[in-house]
Amino acid sequence: MESAATLTRLVRRVFYRLVVPVVSIAAALSVSGVLIVVASGNPLEAYGAMLQGAAGSIGSLATTGVRTTPILLTGLAVAISFRAGVFNVGAEGQLYVGAAFATVVAVAPLGLPGFIHVLLALLAGFVGGALWVAIPAYLRAYRGVSEVVTTLMLNFVGIYLISYLIDPITGPIGERNASYAQSALVQETARLPVLISGTSLHAGLLLGIGLAVALQILLRYTGLGFRLRMLGGNPTAARFTGMNSSRQIVIAMLISGGIAGLAGAGEVIGLRMRLYDRFSPGYGYDGIAVALLANSSPLGVILSASFFGALRAGANAMQQATGIETSLVLIIQALTILFVIFGPLRGWVATRTTRRAGLTPGGSESAP
Amino acid sequence: MGRIGCRGNQEKAGVGSTDQQSSAPELLRMERITKRFGDLVANDEVTFEVLPGEIHALLGENGAGKSTLMKILYGLQQPDSGQINLDRRPVTIRSPHEAVSLGIGMVHQKFMLVPNLTALENVVLGVSSPRPPLLELRDPRRRLMKLAEEHELAIDPDVPVWQLSVGAQQRLEILKALYRGARLLILDEPTAVLAPVEVGQLFRVMRLLAAEGRGIVFISHKLSEVKAVSDRITVLRLGRVTGSLPTAAASPSILSSMMVGRDVSLERVSPPVQGDAPILELQDVSCLTDRRTPGLDSVSLTVRRGEIVGVAGVDGNGQRELVECIAGLRPITGGRIAIQGRPPKGALRTIGLLGLIPEDRHEQGLVGDFDVAENLVLRAYGRRPFSAFGFLRWNHIRSHAVEQIDAYDIRCPGPETKVHHLSGGNQQKVIVARETQEDPALLVAAQPTRGLDVGAVESVLNLIRGQRDRGAAVLLVSTELPELFAVSDRVVVMHAGQIMGAVPPDPTRLGEVGEMMMGHTIQVAGDGGTAA
Amino acid sequence: MPLDPAFITDWGSAGIRLATPLILATVGGVFAERSGVFNIGIEGMMLVGAFTAVATSYYLGASADPAVISLLAAIAAMLAGGGIAFIHAFLTVTRRVDQIITGAAINILALGLTNTLFRAIWGETGRERVAGFPEVRVPVLADIPVVGPILFQQSLIVFVAYFIPIIAAFVLFRTTWGLTIRAGGDFPLAVDTAGLSVTRVRYAAVLFGGAMAGLAGAALALGAVRYFTPGMTAGRGFIVLGAIVVGRWHPMIAAGACLLFGAADAFQLRAQALNLGIPYQFFIMLPYVLAVAAVAGAIGRASPPQQLGRPYRREAG
DSSP: OHHHHHHHHHHHHHHHHHHHHHHHHHHHHHHHHHHHHHTTTHHHHHHHHHHHHSSSSSSHHHHHHHHHHHHHHHHHHHHHHHTTTOOOHHHHHHHHHHHHHHHHHHHHHHOHHHHOOOOHHHHHHHHHHHHHHHHHHHHHHHEEEEEHHHHHHHHHHHHHHHHHOOOOOTTTTTTTSSSBBOOOOOOGSSSOOSSTSSSSBBHHHHHHHHHHHHHHHHHBBHHHHHHHHHHHHHHHHHHTTOHHHHHHHHHHHHHHHHHHHHHHHHIIIIIIISTTTOSSHHHHHHHHHHHHHHTTTTHHHHHHHHHHHHHHHHOOOOHHHHHHOHHHHHHHHHHHHHHHHHHHHHHHHHHHHHHTTOOOOTTTOOOO | HHHHOOOOHHHHEEEEEEEGGSSSOEEEEEEEEEEEEEEEEEEEEEEEETTOOOOOOOOOTTTTHHHHHHHHTTSOOOOSSSEETTEEEEEEEEEEHHHHHTTTTEEEEOOOOOTBBBBHHHHTSSSSOSSSSSSOOOOHHHHHHHHHHTTOOOOOSBBBBSSSSSSHHHHHHHHHHTTOOOOOOEEESSGOOOOHHHHHHHHHHHHHHHTTEEEEEEEEHHHHHHHHHHOOOOOOOOEEEEEEEEGGGHOOOOOOHHHHOOOOOOOOOOOOOOOOOEEEEEEEEEEEEETSEEEEEEEEEEEEEOOHHHHETTTTTSHHHHHHHHTTTTEEEEEEEEETBOEEEEEGOOOOTEEEOOOOOIIIOTTSSSBHHHEEEEEEEESSTHHHHTTEHHHHHHHHHHHHHHHOOSSSSSSTSBGGGOOHHHHHHHHHHHHHHTOOSEEEETTTTTOOOOOHHHHHHHHHHHHHTTEEEEEESSHHHSHHHHHSSSSEETTTTTEEEEEESOOOGGGHHHHHHTTTOOOOSSSSSSOO | OTTOOOHHHHHHHHHHHHHHHHHHHHHHHHHHHTTTTTOOOHHHHHHHHHHHHHHHHHHTSSOOOHHHHHHHHHHHHHHHHHHHHHHHHHHISSSSOOOHHHHHHHHHHHHHHHHHHHHHHHHTTTOOOHHHHHHHHTTTTTGGGHHHHHHHEHHHHHHHHHHHHHHHHHHHHHBHHHHHHHHHHHHHHHHHHTOOOHHHHHHHHHHHHHHHHHHHHHHIIIIIIISSOOOTTTTTHHHHHHHHHHEEEEEEEHHHHHHHHHHHHHHHHHHHHOOOOOOOOHHHHHHHHHHHHHTTSSOOOOOOTTTTTTOEEEOOO
C-alpha cells in the first residue's frame, strides 16, 4: 500500500518533470518536419535515418556518446551556475582555456603512470576553466558587476588566446612547422581510455555521467549544495541566515568554470589528442540549451545532452540517406529551446502540481 | 477575514467631524472605496475628501491602507467598489496617465524619475512636444523655470537626475506634477527622505501650493509634522477610517488613540523570576541607513535574561537599522554592541546565540521554493544532527520537520510542501520554529505579527512569550502598541533613530508612549533609563 | 614600413570597411539596450541579414541595375533581421522570458536556418559572387592624399554608415522618441506612469535593432566579398555587444569604438605579414578585453541602462 502510493507519487513527479521538455521536443520536431516537407522531403524518412544514425548500431551509439560528452559537461557547468542564481555564459571560453591547461600537462613526457597523468591533465583542465571565470566571479561577487557581459566577452579572449598559444610560428605550445595551428600530440599516458574498441567513444562520457551524479548529490545531499540552492532561491534570505553570499557566488562560478574546463580537457585527451584552433563548434553555448532543457537538474542534463548528442550524431546519417542538410539539427535544437521558454505549458504544470498538493497557488488560506 | 473592529470612541471621533464639511466646495471625494487582496481587506468602505486649498493629512501605520487608497486614486489599482468624484463629477481612473490628465499629481515615496535623464527631460517625458517628434526644450525650460521660481522649488534643469540630492529630486517630482497641471497633489511620505531643514522648506512650498487653491494629500506617520502643516487629518487603521477631524481640534491624545493598535486578548502573565544577567548590550550605537542618512543616533539599550523589551515607534524611526545592527547585518559607525559579551559579527551563524525573526517574511525569512523541512534548517543545516562531514542527513531533517510541524502547529500537508504555498501565519510559524529551535540566548523579533490574522497573531505572540519564559532575552519590535503592552516587560520608544524613553507596560502610560513616538521627551519616573 | 603612406591608405581603407557592419549593428544594439532589452542574438540577426541580402541579390540576378539590386537586397536583409528580432521581442517583452537564453537560442536558430538554406540554394561547396553595393568615389575629396581614398573611395554602404550614428544620436537625444527609449531602459515605470507604453517602446527598439543587424549583415556580405559563407559573421555580433559597452550606450562613441575595432582587425590581417613580434591574435582580442575593462569600470563610468535585461511588469500590489 505504502510503497504503491510512493510509486504513484514518484511516477507523477517524473511525469511533470518530463512533460515540458518532451512536448517541446515533439513540437520542435513537428515544425522541423513541416520544413522538411516544404523542402520536398519526407520527415518520417529523415527522422528514421537520424534515429538509425544515432542509435542503430553500436558504432552509431558510440558516435552519439562522443557528441554527447562535451555538451554534457558544459551543460552541467551552466546548470550548476543557474542553480546558484548565476548566469555563466562563458563556458565556451572556459572550455578553451581548460583545454589549453590540460594540453600543457598532457603533452609533457612526465613519465608518470597513465592513470595519474590523465588525472593531472583533467585537474589542469578544471583549474584552467576555473581560472578563466575567476575575474567575472570576483567582479560579480565583490563589485556587483553583472557576469553576463564579462563571461561572454572572455569567451572570445579565450579562443584567441588559444589560437596564439598554438600558433605554429609564435605560439609557446604550438607545434613548429606544422601546417595547421596545433599543439604537440598528447602523450600516450595522458589519453583517456577508449570505451568500445574500434570507436572513438572515450571515458570522458563516464566522467560526465559521474560528474552529473556527483553534482546531483552535491546539490541535494551536501551543505555546500544547500547553500548554493539557497543563494539561487533567495539571496536576501541567504544573507539573513548569516551566510557569506559573495564567497558562495565565487565558489559556484569556480565550480562551473572548472567543469567547462573539464569539457575542453576531455575533448583534447579523449578525442582529438591535440589542441586545435577553434575546435569547439560552440559547445559552451550548447551547454545553455542543454541546461535549460533539463531545468538545470544535473541528472536531467544527462538526458538533454544525450538528446542533442543524438541529433548531432544522427545528422550525418540523415544527410546521406535523404540529402537533408545536417544543420537541420541546429534548427531543431533552437526550436526546442524556444518552445521550452515560450512558457504556456510550464504554467499548466505549475497549476497542476500546485493543485496536487491540495493548496491554492499563492497560499492565502487563513491560519487557525 | 477576522478584522478587529475599532474602539467605540474612535468611531465617534470620526463621525463627529466629517459632517461639518458638507457645504464646502469639494475637489475630491472618494466614497466608500473597498479593495480586497484575497482575504485581506486593504480598504474597507473608505470615504475620503479633499477641499481646494486644503492640506489634508492621511495618517496611519504601514499596512493601514493609505498606499492602496492613493494607488486607487492615481489609477494604479482599481477599487472593488466605491466611487471617485472630482469636482463633484464621477470619474473612473484606469491608469496614472488618466489620473494626470484629470489634474492629479503624485509624488511617490520612491521617485518616478529616470536617473540618466536630466531634470528637464524628466519633466517633459510623455508630455507632447510643441514640434513632434523633435524634443523641443526651449519653451518647456522657460515654463519649468517659471514654475520653479513661483513655488520656491530651486532646480538645475540640465543636470542628470542621479546627480541630484534627494531633496532636489523631490522638488523635481513636485515640479513635474505642477508642469502637468496638477490641481490635486498627493505627497506620499515626503518627509521620510528629508533633512529637518528641507522639511521646513517643503512645508512652505505645500502652503504656497494650497494658497493657489490646489488640494494636497499629505501622507505621513509623523504626528508632529502632520500637526505642523495640515488643515485636516484623516486616520486610517486596518483599512478603515478611524477618524477625520480638523487639525486644530486634534490633540495628541485623540490622535494617538485613533492610531493605537488593535486589542489583543492576551492575558498578561507576570514574568517568571529570572536572573538579571544582561544578554544584549548596546552602548551609544550609531549607524547609517541605506540612503546613507543617520539611522541610529547613539542608542543605548540592555536586554536581560528572561525579559521582553518592546520597541515601540512609528515605522522608519530606526527600528530596522537597530535590528540589522544587532544581527550583524549592518555595520555600526559608533558605539558598541555585545551579545553575551561578543560582538554581533557572525552571531547569525551561531544558532544558540541569536534568533532573528526578520521583518519581511518572504524576502528575508524564507526561501519560497524550498520545502518546509528545508526552511526549518535554513540556518542549522550544517550542524549535527542535520549534517555530518559536510553531508546532509535528510532523515534527521525530515523527522525534525515533522516534530516542529507538530510542536508549532504549522498547518501544511507535510514537510515536503513548498513554503510559498503556506499561509502567512504558517510561514511565520516556520520562521519562529527555526529561529528558536536551539534556545537562543537572544531572540530578536521584527514586526512578527505584521499582516497576520488574529489567530496567527496570538499564536506567534504566545510563542515569543514562551521564549522569554524559558529564559531568553527578547527584543520585540512592533508598531502595534497593545501587542507590545500585552507581552513586554518594558517598552522603549524610538523616534528619529533615538530611544526617547522607557515605560512599564501599564495601559495608563499609553499616552506617554504616544508623546514620545512624536518626538517629545518625557521624564519617565520609576522604571529608570534605557542603559544598563 | 608601417608608416609607408600606401600601407596606411590600404590599412585605413580596410579598417573602415571592416568597421562598417559593426557600426550599423552597434547603432541598432544601442537602441535596443537603451530601451532595456539585451540582445545577444545580434550575431544571428546579422547572419540572417547577410544570407538574405546575398540570396536576394542572387535571385534578382541580372534583372536590374546592380545599385538597385543591392538596395533591394539591403531592404530584404533589414526585413529579415527585423523578423528574427520580432521573435526576440515577443519572447522577452511580451512573454518576459530571459533575454540571454532567448538570444542564445536565436543565434543557434539563425545558424541552422542559414546553413540549411545555403546548401539548398548553392549546394555543397558553391559560392557564387552576386551583385553588391556599388563602389563610390567622391570626386575631389577622394583625391586628397592618404585620407581621400580611405574615407571617400568606398562601397556605398560605408557612406551610409558615416551618417547612421549621427542620425541615431540625433534621434536618441533630440527627439521625444529617443527620450522615451532612454527612459524605457532606465526606469520603465516612469514611462508607464507618463502614459506611454513600455511594451511598444521596447518592441520598436528591438525591431529597429534587428533591422540594423540585418543591414549590417548585408554590409558584410555585399560590401566586399559578395557571397555568403555559413557562419560568416564569425563573432562580429559579439564584438558589437562589446562596442556598445565601450561606447557607453552612445551611438557616436560606440561607432568610434567600432572604428577602433575595425582598424585593429585590419591591422592584425596585415601584422601577420609584417612579422612585428606582437602576435596578431592580441589585436583580435582587443574589442573583448576593452569591453570587460569597460564593464568592470576600468575605463571611466560605464553604467548600463539600469533596467537592462529585466522584463517590465507593472506592479500589482
